[in-house]
Amino acid sequence: MALCVSTVCALALVACGSDDTEAAKAARAFAAAMASQDVQAASELTTSPSQAADALSDTFAGMHARTVDADIRNTVEYSDGTASFTMRTNWKWADDRAYETTTNGSLRRLSTGWKVQWEQGLLKTGMPVGARLQMVRTDATPAPTxxxxxxxxxxxxxxxxxxxxxxxxxxxxxxxxxxxxxxxxxxxxxxxxxxxxxxxxxxxxxxxxxxxxxxxxxxxxxxxxxxxxxxxxxxxxxxxxxxxxxxxxxxxxxxxxxxxxxxxxxxxxxxxxxxxxxxxxxxxxQGRPAPDIMTTINQNEQLTLGDAVVEVAQPATMMSFDAQTGGILAMAQNDAAADARIQADIAYPTGSTLDPVFGAIDDTAKDAGQAKQRWQHLGLGLTFTVPGVAGPPGGSRPSVSAATFAPQNFTATMLNMGVLGVSVARSLKGETDSVAPHLIKDTPTKVSDGELGAMDQATVARLAAQMATIARRGDASDLTGAPGLRALVGTNGPAGPGWFVGISGGKVIVVYCEGDASGTAALQVAQKYYRLD
The missing domain is CATH 3.90.1310 (Penicillin-binding protein 2a (Domain 2))
Structure with missing residues (x-):
């Protein structure tokens, strides 16, 4: 009799494997919701929507996968209103990172249709209740300096x-x-x-x-x-x-x-x-150790610039460049400039500052097209994207149109002015080409809106002579402690901004100030720098 009962029970659990059954469709719907990372849809297809929602929400948030692939295999329906299936889930991230699980699940036929029997093990075999899967980044130590x-x-x-x-x-x-x-x-x-x-x-x-x-x-x-x-x-x-x-x-x-x-x-x-x-x-x-980041910064120069910009109360920002390589040595600004969010690569009005430059170009260029080329070869009108120098989101860019050019409307960034000074300094040393500014060693700067190139020597010679005159007998003649100084000084009217570009001692400094009497303020900052340098 015992043998007979056992045989009857075994016959009652008749298995039916087919992808067309209602059970198989329910399992596939659950996998589709998993692939869509749709917590609500997936949980409602289970026997315990609340528990499933908590677990799935935690794991989806913890894994933050770019895509999830989930497919159902081997769905088998039994005559007692249950079914079994195998689910393969592949979690994918960028850079070909992936994690795959294969889990076994079951379904039950309820009055509302076939539902996936919710178990934590659907996410990973043997995973305890309350646990979640999570993907975290790992960094090698020590961190780069x-x-x-x-x-x-x-x-x-x-x-x-x-x-x-x-x-x-x-x-x-x-x-x-x-x-x-x-x-x-x-x-x-x-x-x-x-x-x-x-x-x-x-x-x-x-x-x-x-x-x-x-x-x-x-x-x-x-x-x-x-x-x-x-x-x-x-x-x-x-x-x-x-x-x-x-x-x-x-x-x-x-x-x-x-x-x-x-x-x-x-x-x-x-x-x-x-x-x-x-x-x-x-x-x-495990992540591989990252190399240290080598820069052109001079720490003593950075300290000097920091002491110089606090000479005035109005917004003052200052940059220093190596006069031969164009490497950025330092940049500093006072609190007022920081509050004004002045940046190295935002274009500001130059006013009269570049009048000697445009004069030298006008004296040597044959036409507007050649004039624009010579501006660019001195670093003006170009956009420099320097790795390591934060760019403004949607900030203004320098621009030059030879057809509509007016000196009083010209704008430039501190990077433009730095390249201009470096170009003149290089020419004085016999170099014929201009160079882009840079901050990270062996990491090139992107130059757009035109090209740097060979400088016109006649133009640069005229400009260098005028810069020397400005330093000896012009607006920069009161500055001391800057042997061999060549300078550009100017403002964009009484309300500024004011600029100073100076070449001395193998360095180019650029000072930018805002507010009333900003030209005088720029000279004050420059004088403080040369006293400290």
């Missing part, structure tokens, strides 16, 4: 502390803001309650980073930030200036370049992450 021309560390990865305020985690936000500002005052007095509130608004009422501090800074705070309601300290790493005395607008572009290098050399890892335990590696590759 940004180095100056001497090889010294200019910027490097250091541990930092992000002081974060969460409006949702405090009952009295303004009280927390005031307390945080008071705690930060000894080391960051500029982070006032008003500034913190602005950061909260910018974060749309969410968590906001009030300030980022290095480890030594944390020791001089007036109070422990984490004792303030709604405030937490998040430890992380950041590329920072190695010498705390230095500050430069170049740090933004260098950080972007450094991050791009890190991204290009990063590895990846797929993990199984479950609450209360360390993530388990499932697949991936």
């Amino acid at each position: 940004v180095r100056s021309s001497s090889g010294k560390a200019f910027m490097q990865m250091q541990p930092v502390n992000e002081i974060v305020i969460d409006p949702a985690a405090t009952r009295n936000l303004q009280r927390s803001v005031n307390a945080l500002a008071a705690a930060l005052k000894p080391i960051a007095p500029l982070i006032t309650p008003a500034v913190i509130n602005e950061k909260i608004v910018a974060a749309q009422g969410g968590k906001a980073v009030a300030v980022t501090l290095r480890d030594p800074d944390m020791k001089v705070l007036a109070a422990d930030p984490e004792r303030i309601a709604g405030v937490t300290v998040v430890k992380t790493g950041m590329l920072v200036m190695s010498d705390r005395r230095l500050s430069t607008p170049l740090s933004t572009g260098l950080t972007n370049y450094w991050q791009a290098v890190r991204n290009a050399t990063s590895g990846w890892q797929v993990q199984e992450a479950a609450p209360g335990r360390a993530p388990v590696k499932l697949a991936g590759e």
